[in-house]
Amino acid sequence: MKLGTIRLNGKPTVIARLDDNTAVAVPVHDMEDLITAGNAGLDKAATAIAAAREGKAAVIALDGNTDWMAPNPKASKILGCAVNNNNLNKNAFKPMKSPMFFTKARSALTGHNKPIVILPRHGRSIPEPEPVVVFSKLAKDVPEDRIMDHVFGYTLTNDITASGIKFSEDSIALNMDPKFTAPHHFAWREKFGAEDNYLYFVYHSRSKAADTFAAMGPWLTTKDEIANPNNLMMRGYVDGEMYCEDSTANYHFSVERVLAEANIWFTMEPGDCVHCGTASKGTEKFPKGNIGTFLADYKNTEVEVEGLGRLFNTIDNRK
Incomplete structure (x- = not known):
């Protein structure tokens, strides 16, 4: 099942997908309401789908005018796992001991078909295509072999990273006295x-968590539709051309390992999001992959993850 959130007549509305072009409203307050309801929430979505197909519920057309939001606009936490790709980690002086995390603000969320805003001070900014795990229930100190029991489903994100401001304004080298x-x-x-x-x-706040730097969606796919999150193709596009093609099989740490590590340090709540690692491997035309793809040079960017869909965003380059 694929679920999403749109603004319908100005009101955030949870929808369930019927096909590529249509959906139906689900009678819940918001996505977190559906997630925390567990099977009862999924039953409401299934009932709405059946009613729409029987002509007993209004069908919503999905087109260029659809006002998409992130699937769960109220996520209390958005975590990213840094450098979790062997194509990048092979250059490490020493291998990572454990997954490394950064956070994104809820205010950074934006939806499908919405603009990603690059400010002049952001400088060189790159896309990072990756899947996102969405938690179904509270998780704290849950071991790796049981952490997937706490997963509701998956969406996808473009984890925008402004390396310009990260290295020009948010980094500092201190030549310390050895006694310190x-x-x-x-x-x-x-x-x-x-x-x-x-x-x-x-420091990563401005380079990772600025407004619009957490584009997500359009769909939140329930866990049952993804057999193995550690073997999903990930692709990134700019102006319709593929700049990277990679797989979650190329992660340094598995999805389960990332989630288990996360819930040691952070109490994961229903609807919380963890993106587990970027696609990085380049293509013939873009041999540097995402790290050599600068968004200010293009008009739009897309993320595609196997089984999860395709996320499209325009680029608003503020000169």
């Missing part, structure tokens, strides 16, 4: 001689 350093400060990187006492800090 400790071995763990340098264990993760190569140290260039005894005089190299630089500590490096990078």
Whole structure:
């Protein structure tokens, strides 16, 4: 089953997909209401679909005028797993010990067909196509072998990253007096001689969580439709041309490992979102993949994930 959220007559409305061009409204307050209701919520969606197909419920046309929102616009947490792709991680000085996370603000969410806004100070900004796991119920310290029991389904995101501002305004290198350093400060990187006492800090809020930097949707696909989240094709496009094609099989940490690590540090609540790793592998025309694709050079960008659909966004380059 595929579910979404649109504004219908100005009101956020949960819909269930009938086909590529039509849907039906589901009688719930919002997506979190449906998710927390469990099987009863899914039953409401199934009943609405059946009623629409029998001509007993209004059918909603999905077209260029549809006002899409993110599938769950009220997610309390949006987590991303950084560098979780072997194509990127192969360049690491030392392999990652565990999944590394950053957060996106709820205000960063935007929907299908909506603009992604690149401000001048964002500088070079790149797309990152990836699937998103949506939690069904509270999860805290749930082990890896049971974490999927807490999953409602999957959507997809374009995890926009403004590397320009990240490295020009949100990074700092401090040449510290050795008396203020400790071995763990340098264990993760190569140290260039005894005089190299630089500590490096990078802050991700503006580069990752700015408004419109969490495009999601259009659909939230229920868990039963995806047999193996660790073997999904991911593709990214700019102006209709594919710049990367990759698979979740190329993740450094599995989806289950990412989710289990997340719920050690954060209490995951119904509707919370975790995107588990970017597609990175380039194509013949775009050999650098996503890291060499700068959104300001294009008019639109798309994300496609096997079984989950295709997300389209225009690019509003504020010069």
